[in-house]
Amino acid sequence: MAFLAMVMFVSLFAFGGDFFGWSDPHGRIQLALVATFVFGIICGFKAKG
Numbered sequence: 001m002a003f004l005a006m007v008m009f010v011s012l013f014a015f016g017g018d019f020f021g022w023s024d025p026h027g028r029i030q031l032a033l034v035a036t037f038v039f040g041i042i043c044g045f046k047a048k049g
Helices: 001-021 026-049
Strands: none
Touching: 001 026
């Protein structure tokens, strides 16, 4: 499951603008993707332990 999440994150980060057609000149969407991924990792570690 973690591998699938990582692949989806990398795909969206690298090719999301082309695939979904969003315009992100200031990088805010990519920043939101990174923050969501990091918060997901933190929540996963807290839920485990």
